Amino acid sequence: METTEKTAFLSILTNLLLVAINTGLAVATGSLAIKASAIHSLSDIVSSVIILLGIKISQRSSPDFPYGLYKLENLVALTSSLLIFYAGYEICREVFGGSQPQMEAIPLAVLGIILSILINWAFSRYELKKGEETGSPSLIADARHNWTDTLSSLVILCALIGDAIGFAIDRYAALIVVAFIARSAFAIFLGSVRVLLDASLDYPTLNRIREVILADPRVSAINEIWARNAGRYKFVELDLSFNIRDLGKGHALSQELAGQIKKEIENIDRILIHYQPHPRDYMTIGTPLADDRLSISEHFGEAPCFKLITVYLRDGTITEEHLLQNPFLQEEKGKGIKVAQWLLQNRLDVLVAKRPQEGKGPGYVFGSAGVEVLLTEETEADKALVLAKKELHIPIPEGGERDD
Known part of the structure; x- marks a missing residue:
């Protein structure tokens, strides 16, 4: 009983x-x-x-x-x-x-x-x-x-x-x-x-659900959210857009989000998540930089900074360019994973690196998020980013790259 x-x-x-x-x-x-x-x-x-x-x-x-x-x-x-x-x-x-x-x-x-x-x-x-x-x-x-x-x-x-x-x-x-x-x-x-009458859940509960979902950088948008009570139990239905194109990884992310919501909100009987890839007009490409801020660093987690460019896919125009300091440079443990998660928060889509990340913490983070890792032998960061755009079949604008 x-x-x-x-x-x-x-x-x-x-x-x-x-x-x-x-x-x-x-x-x-x-x-x-x-x-x-x-x-x-x-x-x-x-x-x-x-x-x-x-x-x-x-x-x-x-x-x-x-x-x-x-x-x-x-x-x-x-x-x-x-x-x-x-x-x-x-x-x-x-x-x-x-x-x-x-x-x-x-x-x-x-x-x-x-x-x-x-x-x-x-x-x-x-x-x-x-x-x-x-x-x-x-x-x-x-x-x-x-x-x-x-x-x-x-x-x-x-x-x-x-x-x-x-x-x-x-x-x-x-x-x-x-x-x-x-x-x-x-x-x-x-x-x-x-x-x-199937009224919606109270606003604090709905806001907590939104916070849990948007805390994951792999989620690009909450399109719709429906939630109601039935007795002591709650039913939640979500329509989400993911920064992931692979259906298998999208399903895994939806299961992960459902488990996290059930952990945060009591008495949830059922969560139904509809998901779709976020329509992509732009792509963010990044690379780790060495101390001179011009060449690619041989290391990932220990790179002092990262260069990120956001490219308009239709014509290859660079719309944004950022030089970001590595906030985890002084960390002793889990540095690579923390840096990878930080880059996801900055909407990284493609990483250009000197060394592969498979079998390492960052590799698992990027793999689950659908981030592509391109290896390069080029030392100069700007040239490596141009080569990456060509490999990704992104047009090179007439007159060359924008120089900000």
């Missing part, structure tokens, strides 16, 4: 105990308010049974419901909100419904109601905590429902104390309680209706 089922079962036992206490007090005192409280606790038992059934049914799968029966929990939460509204009505009816018979054994009734308040308060806190831990909307709704029972017991306690000392203050306390009840019921009702 999982946590949600155990908590729902404990809710039933707790309300049975409260029914027994309130029934005994009603017989001993003759109080109509306590009788109403006992009837109210019976309605709570019905609510808890519905919640337990909703949790059990929501776990079942069916070919007719390929996305699961998770929304049954939201239907249950919606029902609980209506029960909370009804609880407010009951409180008003019992308080303003007319005169009550002379009560007896008021000290016993006061002790009994205080015990009921403590039991209800303690269990509502426990149930709310478990509901938030498991993300169960029905447990959260029931915990709030139990909290309204605590407030209604406070109204009864005020009525008892007022009767004992000769002051009728129960009517004013009831108005405050009904306001709390209406506010709680409306929040649960609105939340349930939003899920049942």
Whole structure:
């Protein structure tokens, strides 16, 4: 039995105990308010049974419901909100419904109601905590429902104390309680209706999903994002553009992103990612430079700087040219991998180098990102970049290269 089922079962036992206490007090005192409280606790038992059934049914799968029966929990939460509204009505009816018979054994009734308040308060806190831990909307709704029972017991306690000392203050306390009840019921009702109508996830969750995706330099754009709740679970659908043309590598990246999102966001049942290569009009080519900043460095991770040029593919024009200092030059471990990841963040598409990177950390980084590594015997960086453009079948503009 999982946590949600155990908590729902404990809710039933707790309300049975409260029914027994309130029934005994009603017989001993003759109080109509306590009788109403006992009837109210019976309605709570019905609510808890519905919640337990909703949790059990929501776990079942069916070919007719390929996305699961998770929304049954939201239907249950919606029902609980209506029960909370009804609880407010009951409180008003019992308080303003007319005169009550002379009560007896008021000290016993006061002790009994205080015990009921403590039991209800303690269990509502426990149930709310478990509901938030498991993300169960029905447990959260029931915990709030139990909290309204605590407030209604406070109204009864005020009525008892007022009767004992000769002051009728129960009517004013009831108005405050009904306001709390209406506010709680409306929040649960609105939340349930939003899920049942497939409203989007909250903005903080959507923004966190965007942050996880865009943190990967292999993703060029988020075209569309759809996400919704169903019970405690979330469904996410993404349309992404990758800086990768190889379909196998694109599939691997989509699986990696899905795993990362599930790690960051709780209770995600399913993630569907549609991906496509980003339409390429430009290409960024880079090469490691030696200390003179003119020749190609024999080393990759230990190169003091890198030259990156962005080329317009249609006519071969260089649109951007950057000389970037290696920020990891002083690192002791993992220097090559960190440099490779840094170059990906700068949108590197092709690396021109003196030595191959296969079997090394940078090679794995470039390989998974679809970065092509071209080997050259040319020493001068500018000449090597021109040769790379020819090898990549990029036109050489008339009049030669732009000299910035």
